[in-house]
Amino acid sequence: MASQSFKITVIGAGVSGLTTALVLSQNPKYRITVVAKFMPGDYDAEYASPWAGANFWPMGAAGSTQAELEKSTWSELSKLAKEYPESGISFQKAFIHTRVEDVGRVGSLFCQSDKNLPWWSDLFHDFKSLDQSELTSGIHSTYEFTTVCINTAIYLPWLLSQCIKNGVIFKRAVVKHIADAASLHASQKPADLVVNCTGLMARNLGGVEDKTVVPARGQVVVVRNDPGIMATISNTSSKNDEMAYMMSRPGGGGTILGGCYQVGNWNAFPDPDLAESIKKGCLALYPELTQGKGVEELSVIRHGVGFRPLRPQGVRIETERVKGTLVVHNYGHGGWGYQSSYGSAAAVDLLVEREVKLNAKL
Numbered sequence: 001m002a003s004q005s006f007k008i009t010v011i012g013a014g015v016s017g018l019t020t021a022l023v024l025s026q027n028p029k030y031r032i033t034v035v036a037k038f039m040p041g042d043y044d045a046e047y048a049s050p051w052a053g054a055n056f057w058p059m060g061a062a063g064s065t066q067a068e069l070e071k072s073t074w075s076e077l078s079k080l081a082k083e084y085p086e087s088g089i090s091f092q093k094a095f096i097h098t099r100v101e102d103v104g105r106v107g108s109l110f111c112q113s114d115k116n117l118p119w120w121s122d123l124f125h126d127f128k129s130l131d132q133s134e135l136t137s138g139i140h141s142t143y144e145f146t147t148v149c150i151n152t153a154i155y156l157p158w159l160l161s162q163c164i165k166n167g168v169i170f171k172r173a174v175v176k177h178i179a180d181a182a183s184l185h186a187s188q189k190p191a192d193l194v195v196n197c198t199g200l201m202a203r204n205l206g207g208v209e210d211k212t213v214v215p216a217r218g219q220v221v222v223v224r225n226d227p228g229i230m231a232t233i234s235n236t237s238s239k240n241d242e243m244a245y246m247m248s249r250p251g252g253g254g255t256i257l258g259g260c261y262q263v264g265n266w267n268a269f270p271d272p273d274l275a276e277s278i279k280k281g282c283l284a285l286y287p288e289l290t291q292g293k294g295v296e297e298l299s300v301i302r303h304g305v306g307f308r309p310l311r312p313q314g315v316r317i318e319t320e321r322v323k324g325t326l327v328v329h330n331y332g333h334g335g336w337g338y339q340s341s342y343g344s345a346a347a348v349d350l351l352v353e354r355e356v357k358l359n360a361k362l
């Protein structure tokens with residue numbers, strides 16, 4: 001058996017690395033080691049995954065690779081919410097408001113034109129665009145549908161334990177050069193292939209050094225108040241790249257109030273002025289959050305900052321040979337790493353399978 005196995009080292013234990021390891025581990029012939037600087041339970045701005053809300057709000061433009069990855073991830077996440085609620089994923093009603101002045105000027109989560117519904121409306125059985133008579137002043141359209149919300153503090157450890165169940169071994173390491181990861185395989189023999197799921201830090205990883213990956217800074221306020229829904233509103237007029245949104249993490253995870261999308265901003269500390277503005281923005285969006293009693297009634301659990309690993313030209317999922325080491329990349333998921341996680345992992349799985357065949361390894 002050992003001679004027939006294919007050894008894989010995955011670098012990274014964010015949602016990309018964990019989901020990829022889990023999907024690959026379904027093939028009993030793969031022996032997988034995950035090495036990472038940060039693991040579930042750690043908090044650092046450069047480790048994006050714990051900071052995400054997280055939910056499934058499709059953002060890829062119609063027909064894009066991102067849209068395809070999101071579409072194929074939806075079936076997996078909704079299955080987890082239905083059949084494995086212990087994963088920390090549950091269904092929640094969402095309201096997406098597009099202001100009159102923002103139509104067609106913001107991403108495809110929001111209204112692009114009067115004529116068409118978004119490509120993703122078909123994914124949700126109860127999607128509806130509210131009737132004109134139901135819209136509040138200044139709002140061009142409101143989409144209402146049921147999607148999933150993920151408590152990342154439950155889901156990341158759940159992914160990790162599912163991997164362990166399938167025989168994946170986890171090790172802490174800071175990898176300097178991507179080719180070095182091959183020698184970190186738990187078998188103590190060089191890995192046949194390395195999967196690169198380093199997110200933002202693909203910028204600094206030797207042999208990759210992809211400086212096109214930049215932080216899209218997100219700041220959040222986590223509160224005890226429970227709106228019972230998810231909501232967001234378009235905002236093209238913000239000076240601070242702010243956009244109000246809220247979602248309640250299942251399993252008592254509190255409500256995430258956001259946020260911002262500050263490209264190139266490396267400030268890892270919460271900005272108190274921005275935190276106040278986030279609170280006000282969320283209450284303007286949904287005053288019921290404090291039963292109309294104002295900002296003072298928000299009960300804050302913590303403030304946080306995470307860097308979304310933004311690669312403006314899109315995610316990098318491809319094969320490369322670096323210093324003789326076979327590498328499959330899977331990084332640069334920006335603000336949509338959860339909602340594209342299974343689609344991306346399946347794409348990696350196909351590339352790995354192709355290499356296994358090409359190298360006649362199994």
Ligand code: FAD
Binds near residue numbers: 016199200
């Ligand atoms: P990361 O989570 O950053 O993980 C990278 C891993 O690689 C870590 O384990 C790190 O330690 C390791 N690593 C890096 N370099 C090295 C090295 N040299 N050696 C060893 N290990 C290394 N996405 C959604 O889908 N839905 C949402 O609602 C959502 N909301 C968000 C809200 C906020 C505020 C933020 C910040 C992000 C949000 N995102 C959301 C985006 C999502 O969090 C990211 O796309 C996703 O977490 C990226 O995951 P990743 O595994 O690629 O990277």
